[in-house]
Amino acid sequence: MASSAEPALSPETPLRPAIRSDQPYSDSDGNALIIHPQASQYSWWRRWRSTIIAASLAVIITPFASLGSWFLPAESSIDPTNYALRTKRILEKTPLIDGHNDFPWLLRVELHNRIYDGKFNPNQRLLGHTDISRMKQGMMGGQFWSVHVKCDAGQKHFEDPSWIVRDTLEQIDVAKRFIAESPEVFTYCETPSCARTAFKNGRIASMLGIEGGHQLGGSIAALRQAYDLGVRYITTTHNCDNAWATSASTVARGNPDKGLTVLGAAYVRESNRLGMMIDLSHVSHQTMRDVLSITQTPVIFSHSGAYSVTPHLRNVPDDVLRSIRQNGGIVMAVFVNRFLNMKDPSAVTIHDVVDHIWHLAEVAGWEHVGIGSDFSGTPFTPSGLEDVSKYPDLIELLMARGASDEQIRLLAGDNILRVWGSIERRAKEIQAEGEKPVEEEWEGRKWHRGYKHSPYMYRETRELAAREDWGQPEQFNVDSSGKHAPAVKTDNDL
Numbered sequence: 001m002a003s004s005a006e007p008a009l010s011p012e013t014p015l016r017p018a019i020r021s022d023q024p025y026s027d028s029d030g031n032a033l034i035i036h037p038q039a040s041q042y043s044w045w046r047r048w049r050s051t052i053i054a055a056s057l058a059v060i061i062t063p064f065a066s067l068g069s070w071f072l073p074a075e076s077s078i079d080p081t082n083y084a085l086r087t088k089r090i091l092e093k094t095p096l097i098d099g100h101n102d103f104p105w106l107l108r109v110e111l112h113n114r115i116y117d118g119k120f121n122p123n124q125r126l127l128g129h130t131d132i133s134r135m136k137q138g139m140m141g142g143q144f145w146s147v148h149v150k151c152d153a154g155q156k157h158f159e160d161p162s163w164i165v166r167d168t169l170e171q172i173d174v175a176k177r178f179i180a181e182s183p184e185v186f187t188y189c190e191t192p193s194c195a196r197t198a199f200k201n202g203r204i205a206s207m208l209g210i211e212g213g214h215q216l217g218g219s220i221a222a223l224r225q226a227y228d229l230g231v232r233y234i235t236t237t238h239n240c241d242n243a244w245a246t247s248a249s250t251v252a253r254g255n256p257d258k259g260l261t262v263l264g265a266a267y268v269r270e271s272n273r274l275g276m277m278i279d280l281s282h283v284s285h286q287t288m289r290d291v292l293s294i295t296q297t298p299v300i301f302s303h304s305g306a307y308s309v310t311p312h313l314r315n316v317p318d319d320v321l322r323s324i325r326q327n328g329g330i331v332m333a334v335f336v337n338r339f340l341n342m343k344d345p346s347a348v349t350i351h352d353v354v355d356h357i358w359h360l361a362e363v364a365g366w367e368h369v370g371i372g373s374d375f376s377g378t379p380f381t382p383s384g385l386e387d388v389s390k391y392p393d394l395i396e397l398l399m400a401r402g403a404s405d406e407q408i409r410l411l412a413g414d415n416i417l418r419v420w421g422s423i424e425r426r427a428k429e430i431q432a433e434g435e436k437p438v439e440e441e442w443e444g445r446k447w448h449r450g451y452k453h454s455p456y457m458y459r460e461t462r463e464l465a466a467r468e469d470w471g472q473p474e475q476f477n478v479d480s481s482g483k484h485a486p487a488v489k490t491d492n493d494l
Contacts, residue, residue, distance in 0.1 A: 097205070100209065102376045108171060148210070151239055172229050246259055259290040260290035265294060278297070282314065340352045340382065369410070451471055
């Protein structure tokens with residue numbers, strides 16, 4: 001204990017060295033005492049001053065912070081019937097993504113894919129459905145551009161020679177060049193995360209889809225190359241059958257619905273492994289059911305309607321819509337007049353599109369519906385949905401019908417991004433499991449042969465080449481004297 005005779009300490013009085021309480025201290029008469037540290041009336045301040053200062057600052061600052069929040073901009077409550085403002089707020093935060101626009105096809109047909117000669121300016125008001133100013137007016141956040149080439153009428157069978165694959169490569173090329181020409185407007189994307197980032201940066205995410213499995217030439221290897229080139233969905237058929245499946249147009253002409261082919265099942269398997277979205281717009285109803293029975297990933301319909309509303313074979317039956325709910329996929333509502341009203345296409349209005357969307361949502365669920373206009377491909381569009389500037393009008397009518405803000409966010413873009421992300425993740429799982437690329441080919445395919453004396457790897461090939469006399473490589477018209485003979489034109493030279 002401190003001596004009672006010791007004078008009181010002031011803040012200026014130095015403290016004596018602290019003595020540990022577990023050490024003995026001997027006074028002058030030899031008695032051992034336990035000495036405690038010198039206590040000070042200011043020691044509590046030294047121990048707690050940091051805490052007290054922090055707490056005091058918090059008490060002082062908090063009212064001002066709250067006061068400051070009064071001056072920060074905040075979303076005020078909206079009149080639920082103010083559909084225009086509700087739409088604006090949703091599309092400022094959620095990307096509106098259209099599943100199908102054929103604008104690159106017009107670049108081919110009208111400009112022969114020449115976009116640098118000064119004639120083409122997408123910032124100007126163009127005829128038709130699509131240009132940049134109207135995309136902005138429509139508050140678009142993303143677009144899947146169709147790199148489409150028509151079915152080749154000259155092909156009696158999908159194995160017949162055709163330029164379709166070449167033309168498809170050219171469409172991929174021109175679409176990418178078109179996107180790259182306006183970096184202040186578009187961002188080319190191959191992943192859903194890129195699409196979200198592009199939207200946050202004020203750009204229109206731009207993705208590619210091939211509208212027709214015939215554009216792959218019946219080759220699963222071509223499917224892989226399309227994916228590597230950035231294509232992210234394949235419309236399994238267009239208006240012709242192909243190596244994979246039966247098209248809706250074939251059935252509409254009175255032919256049997258054979259559904260998916262054997263090679264088509266391999267196409268589905270490889271699409272799943274790659275992460276390529278399988279688009280079932282344009283396919284027959286049996287093809288829809290066949291694909292849904294075997295796919296390991298969600299599927300999409302990039303531009304289709306509801307069959308129960310309009311019984312057009314291009315639309316989706318209710319049993320398939322229920323399967324889409326289970327599959328986790330999406331049906332993106334189309335704006336094509338003849339798919340919306342078969343009896344009187346000229347009478348179609350924006351309200352017909354609302355009817356189709358509403359039915360799709362009621363049967364499949366709001367989590368499985370989107371927008372896939374087919375702008376710049378269809379010649380006629382509904383009254384009120386004349387071009388890409390009209391999306392907000394469609395959203396407002398859906399709100400008037402009773403759609404909530406959350407349902408609109410799903411429809412506008414959240415659903416397709418979720419579905420795409422799910423397909424990506426499952427593909428990574430399949431690849432991690434070690435599944436190899438599919439090598440199946442159509443069983444009737446004809447393959448090239450080598451020459452009679454080519455350096456073959458296997459004896460059986462050498463024997464077959466000799467037995468069937470597979471011929472010799474090009475001799476460059478060298479005669480027996482060791483010189484090039486006079487030029488002779490043959491049909492092979494033409």
